[in-house]
Amino acid sequence: MSTIGFSIRRATVDDAALMSRIASETFVETFGHLYPAQDLQYFLDHSYSTAAQRDSLADPASAMWLVEDAHGAAIGHAYAGPCGLPHAAARAGDGELKRLYLLARTHNAGVGSQLLQAALDWLQRDGPRTLWVGVWSENLGAQRFYARHGFEKVGEYEFPVGQTRDHEFILRRRPGVA
Numbered sequence: 001m002s003t004i005g006f007s008i009r010r011a012t013v014d015d016a017a018l019m020s021r022i023a024s025e026t027f028v029e030t031f032g033h034l035y036p037a038q039d040l041q042y043f044l045d046h047s048y049s050t051a052a053q054r055d056s057l058a059d060p061a062s063a064m065w066l067v068e069d070a071h072g073a074a075i076g077h078a079y080a081g082p083c084g085l086p087h088a089a090a091r092a093g094d095g096e097l098k099r100l101y102l103l104a105r106t107h108n109a110g111v112g113s114q115l116l117q118a119a120l121d122w123l124q125r126d127g128p129r130t131l132w133v134g135v136w137s138e139n140l141g142a143q144r145f146y147a148r149h150g151f152e153k154v155g156e157y158e159f160p161v162g163q164t165r166d167h168e169f170i171l172r173r174r175p176g177v178a
């Protein structure tokens with residue numbers, strides 16, 4: 001495992017444009033090759049726009065984090081909030097890790113684990129609760145990563161990216177699991 005200098009901080013509404021940029025950059029780098037250009041652009045324009053990030057950042061039920069390198073440049077982000085995944089067992093009060101993305105050049109250095117921990121701590125700020133995450137069915141690396149952090153596959157669903165439908169797994173972590 002390599003080591004890199006980095007810091008993690010909660011993002012504020014003033015970070016909306018920066019969040020839009022790093023969210024778009026990491027999504028395109030990770031998954032951009034999977035979609036027709038118009039589907040990818042539609043998704044970025046609607047879900048990753050500055051306005052959409054500002055709405056999420058202004059919502060007290062949600063939180064976002066920025067990861068910055070030693071020079072202050074954004075290298076990743078996370079986003080958490082109430083569970084919105086379509087699973088029959090999901091309850092009001094359950095939390096969801098909605099995004100966890102780092103630039104590829106920083107992978108496998110332990111940054112993702114620390115970023116995940118920041119999101120889990122916030123999601124469980126009032127005590128243990130059931131947590132959920134959706135992950136692409138073919139993203140085996142992320143599935144291993146979440147399994148190591150106590151998440152288990154409990155369902156599947158289709159995630160829209162423009163007209164494309166991604167086959168996704170729904171993972172759950174029960175309260176009190178470390």
Ligand SMILES: CC(C)(COP(=O)(O)OP(=O)(O)OC[C@H]1O[C@@H](n2cnc3c(N)ncnc32)[C@H](O)[C@@H]1OP(=O)(O)O)[C@@H](O)C(=O)NCCC(=O)NCCS
Binds near residue numbers: 113136141
């Ligand atoms: C998933 C991710 C946040 C993990 O962060 P990280 O800093 O690389 O993780 P750590 O160094 O703490 O742990 C390493 C583990 O991360 C996972 N991982 C590493 N590279 C990965 C990649 N390119 N894609 C997905 N998972 C990856 C693996 O489980 C790896 O361990 P293993 O391959 O030895 O089993 C990071 O790899 C990433 O941003 N991947 C691309 C975006 C992504 O897939 N996000 C999840 C969407 S649900």
